[in-house]
Amino acid sequence: xxxxKKIHPKDTMSSEERIQAAVNLQTPDRVPVAPxxxxxxxxxxxxxxxxxxxxxxxxxxxxxxxxxxxxxxxHYFVNAYDKELIAFVIPMKLLEPGxxxxxxxxxxxxxxxxxxxxxxEWIIEEASKIRSLAYARLVIERLIPRIWPDAVPRxxxxxxxxIPLITRNTLLLKREIERWRKRGVxxxxxxxxxxxxxxxxxxxGLIEFSKDLSRYPDKVIKASxxxxxxxxxxxxxxxRILKVKRAEIFVHRSSNDFISPRQFMKFSLPSLxxxxxxxxxxxxxxxxxxxxxxxxxxxxxxxxxxGRVVMQCDGTSDIFKAKxxxxxxxxxxxxxxxxxxxxxxxxxxxEYCHRLIEQVGKxxxxxxxxxxxxxxxxxxxxxxxxxxxxxxxxxxTQSKE
Amino acid sequence: xxDEIATLIAELEESKTLEAIRKSLREGEDPVVLIESLxxxxxxxxxxxxxxxxxxxxxxxxxxIFKQGVALIEPHLKTTEEKPSKTVVIGTVKGDIHDIGKNxxxxxxxxxxxxxxxxxxxxxxRAFAEEARKAGECIVALSGLLTVAFDSMxxxxxxxxxxxxxxxxxxxxGGGAVNEKVLEYSKADAYGRNAMDAVRIARDLL
Numbered sequence: 001x002x003x004x005k006k007i008h009p010k011d012t013m014s015s016e017e018r019i020q021a022a023v024n025l026q027t028p029d030r031v032p033v034a035p036x037x038x039x040x041x042x043x044x045x046x047x048x049x050x051x052x053x054x055x056x057x058x059x060x061x062x063x064x065x066x067x068x069x070x071x072x073x074x075h076y077f078v079n080a081y082d083k084e085l086i087a088f089v090i091p092m093k094l095l096e097p098g099x100x101x102x103x104x105x106x107x108x109x110x111x112x113x114x115x116x117x118x119x120x121e122w123i124i125e126e127a128s129k130i131r132s133l134a135y136a137r138l139v140i141e142r143l144i145p146r147i148w149p150d151a152v153p154r155x156x157x158x159x160x161x162x163i164p165l166i167t168r169n170t171l172l173l174k175r176e177i178e179r180w181r182k183r184g185v186x187x188x189x190x191x192x193x194x195x196x197x198x199x200x201x202x203x204x205g206l207i208e209f210s211k212d213l214s215r216y217p218d219k220v221i222k223a224s225x226x227x228x229x230x231x232x233x234x235x236x237x238x239x240r241i242l243k244v245k246r247a248e249i250f251v252h253r254s255s256n257d258f259i260s261p262r263q264f265m266k267f268s269l270p271s272l273x274x275x276x277x278x279x280x281x282x283x284x285x286x287x288x289x290x291x292x293x294x295x296x297x298x299x300x301x302x303x304x305x306x307g308r309v310v311m312q313c314d315g316t317s318d319i320f321k322a323k324x325x326x327x328x329x330x331x332x333x334x335x336x337x338x339x340x341x342x343x344x345x346x347x348x349x350x351e352y353c354h355r356l357i358e359q360v361g362k363x364x365x366x367x368x369x370x371x372x373x374x375x376x377x378x379x380x381x382x383x384x385x386x387x388x389x390x391x392x393x394x395x396x397t398q399s400k401e
Numbered sequence: 402x403x404d405e406i407a408t409l410i411a412e413l414e415e416s417k418t419l420e421a422i423r424k425s426l427r428e429g430e431d432p433v434v435l436i437e438s439l440x441x442x443x444x445x446x447x448x449x450x451x452x453x454x455x456x457x458x459x460x461x462x463x464x465x466i467f468k469q470g471v472a473l474i475e476p477h478l479k480t481t482e483e484k485p486s487k488t489v490v491i492g493t494v495k496g497d498i499h500d501i502g503k504n505x506x507x508x509x510x511x512x513x514x515x516x517x518x519x520x521x522x523x524x525x526x527r528a529f530a531e532e533a534r535k536a537g538e539c540i541v542a543l544s545g546l547l548t549v550a551f552d553s554m555x556x557x558x559x560x561x562x563x564x565x566x567x568x569x570x571x572x573x574x575g576g577g578a579v580n581e582k583v584l585e586y587s588k589a590d591a592y593g594r595n596a597m598d599a600v601r602i603a604r605d606l607l
Contacts, residue, residue, distance in 0.1 A: 095498065106547055108498045206501050210461035214413060257595075260456040296453065315578075338548045339578050343586055375548045 005184030007071040008391055015073040016186035019367065023246065023285045023331045025307045027364030031357050031394035033387060034074035034188055034333075034369050039106055039376030040383070041065055049106065050098030055081050055172045059179065066183070069384045074188040075180040076369070081172055082165045084148050089194050089250050091115070091143045091203040106376060114146050115203035117212065120219035127226035135196070135230035143203055170241060177242055189248035189287055191238040193231060195275070196224040197268040201253035209253075213263060224271040232278040239284055246285045246310075249275070255292025257316070264297050273303055280308040287333070291372055293317050298325040307331075315340075315371030323360045332360050333367040336386055341370065341378035349382045353389035361394065368394070406435065410442030410470065411449070413462050418442075422473050432477040439470045443512045450597045457505070460596060464508045487607050490532045491542040492520035493576075494553035502576050502596075503544035509596040510542075510603060526553070526560035533561055533570045540603050541570055543589065546577035554587040571606035575599055 007015055012029040021028035042049050045061040052058050058081075066072070080086045083096060093110040095101050101108065119142060127134030140162050145154040152161045170191070177187045194202065200220060201209040212220055235247045253259070254268040276286045287310040294301075294317040301311065306329040313319045315337030323332050335356070340349060353368060360366045368390055374383065406425070409418040425435055446463040449455040455463075489510050493503050500522045507517045518532055533541050541561065543554050554574050561570055572589040575598070584592040591606060593599045 105496060106549065108547075110498075111501050206457075207461055207465075207504075210458035211465055213458055214415065214462045256453075256456055258457050260454075260459065263456070263458060337578070337580075339551070339580055339582050342548050343551065343582050377548055 005182075007073065007184045010391070010395060012397075014186070015184055019074050019186055019188070020245070020285075022365055022367050023287075023307075023310055025328070025331060025365040027396050030396060031361045031390045032073040032367050033390045033394075034072055034076050034367055035336075035374045035383075035386070036076045036078070036370055036372065037062055037065060038078050038373050040374050040378055042104075043376055044069075044380060048098060048103040050096070050103055053081055053083070055176065059176060065383075066185075069380055070387055071183075071185070072387060073185065074367075075177065075185050076188040077173065077176065078373075081169050084144055084152060084162065084165055085169055087139055087144045087147055089192050090252070091139065091147070091194065091199055093147050109202075111205045111207070113205050113208055114143055115200065117204075117216065117219070120200075120212075120216065120223040123223040123226050124219070127223075127230070131226075131229040132233040133230055135193075135227045136234060137230075138199075138227070170238075174242060177244075187242060187244050189246045190235065190242045190244045192248035192250060192289075193235065194250045194252065195254070195268070196227040196231065196271050198251050198253040199227075200224070201258070206253070206258070213259070213267065217267070220267055221270070224267065225274075228271045228274045228278070231275050235275075235279060236282055236284065239282075245283055246287055247279055248287050248289060250289040250291075252289070252291050254297070255290065255294050255316070256296045257292035261296040261300060265300055269297075269300055269303070276304050276309055280305045285310065287312055289372075290314070290317065295321060298322055301326050302329055304330060310367070312369065313371065319356070319360055323362070323366070327360075327363075327365055331365045331367065334369050335371040336369070337371040338373075338375035338378070341382045341386070342375040344382060346379075346381050346385045349385045350389060350392075353386055354393050357389060357393045364396070404438065406438040406470075407442035407445065410439055410463060410466050411445035413446075413459060413466065415462070415466050415469075418466050419469055419473065422470050426473065426477055432474045435474050436471065436478075439467055439474075440512065440514070443467055447509075447513070447597050447600060450595075457595070460509070461505065464505070464512060467512055468508075486514050486516040487603075488516045488518060488536040488539040489542050489603055490518045490520065490529060490536055490539055491544065492524035492529060493522040493544045493546075494550050494557055495523055495525055496553050497545045497547050497550045498522040499544075499546040499576070502546065503542075505596045506542065506544065506575065506593075506599040509600050513600055513604075515603060524557075526557040529557050530560045530564040530566060533566050534564060538569050538607075539571075540606050541572045542599065542603070543572065543574045543587075544576045545574070545579070548578055550576065551578075551583050551586055554583070554589065558588045573599065573602050573606065 018028040018032045041061040093112045095108045097105050140158050145152045152158050285308050289312045291314045310331040310333050313334035315335045319335045406421050491507050507519050510517050573591045574589045575593040579592050591602045593602050
């Protein structure tokens with residue numbers, strides 16, 4: 001469905017055209033804004049966190065935020081209405097609100113060894129058999145059954161448990177996306193995935209994985225490579241199903257908070273670059289969810305194909321430096337920090353958004369967003385100021401050309 | 402040999418460091434000297450981390466080698482009267498169960514000679530105050546990844562104040578979203594962005 005509706009009176013582009021222009025490093029009519037909402041929706045609507053798993057309640061809650069504090073340009077969703085599917089983004093054991101945790105406590109992940117060193121071998125051996133399915137097989141047959149041993153059996157039997165969940169979530173997302181499109185809001189991405197290196201880091205646990213990098217570096221590299229084709233296959237398929245040309249790829253563990261630029265270049269970048277290039281050949285842009293500090297990886301990110309990659313910053317990287325170093329090749333996205341939205345004043349949020357729009361938004365290639373997920377305890381007045389800043393300062397025709 | 406051990410651990414040579422320790426022990430080297438060389442090597446690791454030559458994964462690997470090295474040496478150590486080291490009471494604050502950063506900070510503090518009392522995760526403000534009372538003059542290190550941790554950090558500082566311990570106790574905070582603003586909000590004494598910051602701050606505070 002093509003988006004016709006304009007979300008602000010002075011807009012000359014649809015939200016889809018605006019987001020895609022920014023991704024392509026062009027100058028849209030104004031700076032687009034696309035925050036990631038999750039727990040804030042519950043807090044704002046007096047819902048429990050556990051209720052966010054209910055697609056109707058989540059949609060209605062988010063609609064209420066949209067009507068009262070929005071609008072925004074893109075629907076940036078957390079793609080799981082069943083907790084088992086979270087493993088595609090964060091393959092870790094987790095504690096859930098309303099289950100292991102009190103109702104209004106955020107979901108928390110446990111550093112446990114979900115993946116073993118033998119799994120590297122399995123990936124290298126097995127992946128070479130059916131390359132396009134290697135990643136799905138790793139997650140469905142091995143990781144999810146270890147995270148949820150009571151709900152999902154191991155091996156091939158896991159598909160019996162997982163296929164209905166994957167189908168249900170895909171249909172729910174498809175419907176949700178269409179409803180947002182009708183409101184003039186474009187989907188930011190397809191079904192999101194964690195990149196290979198980062199999947200290993202999360203599933204092995206930070207301590208064990210740090211040792212792996214020293215003890216079996218070659219296995220880590222070979223296993224990452226072995227998964228690349230299957231990532232491309234899955235991403236292309238989900239892009240087709242949800243009719244989006246942008247892929248959300250999480251790289252939670254590739255920042256300089258965890259690894260050195262040397263390790264990034266050796267372990268994480270090669271398979272990520274191959275994946276981005278494979279997707280670019282199909283006209284799909286990659287949105288890299290770059291949590292943590294990436295300052296020393298920036299130069300290396302110049303290796304990505306120009307105009308095909310978005311760097312999403314969470315408030316930890318120097319976003320202004322990112323614009324300077326890679327702004328001519330990579331669209332910059334972010335980064336109103338959680339602590340500013342939770343503890344700052346509306347004037348401080350306004351000032352920061354203004355600075356982002358003026359400096360990082362200069363010439364286009366910029367999407368305003370929250371640093372990672374919008375802080376669950378963000379002050380609503382701060383969120384509103386952030387949304388309005390693109391109208392106040394963001395029109396290129398007025399102030400930027 | 403002891404200098405070699407310091408160099409090997411600083412270079413993150415796991416098997417070579419452990420082999421050098423085994424060899425030194427066989428040759429009758431003083432185990433205290435060997436522990437000291439491991440510590441010296443860890444100081445070099447810390448310096449490289451500060452200079453951004455090493456990053457967290459290297460810090461973790463060095464701590465792993467340190468741990469294995471100490472395990473080899475320990476059975477050879479004679480019990481001696483050691484002067485008590487300074488205490489850091491550490492924990493992840495109430496409402497937050499993330500412990501990886503807290504564990505790394507605790508390990509690094511132990512590596513440089515602090516006595517670390519680790520209260521675990523989701524720690525009640527009163528438990529921090531109680532442990533600080535037992536420790537006397539000490540540092541309380543509060544860890545938290547989530548933004549909800551800001552309030553728990555503030556409550557913990559208040560609990561320590563209410564227990565009448567604020568004069569004796571220095572409080573440092575750290576983790577994910579902690580910055581100057583959170584420091585101001587929580588009324589702690591200092592904040593750190595990483596494990597080596599924590600070591601530097603702990604040394605400065607005492």
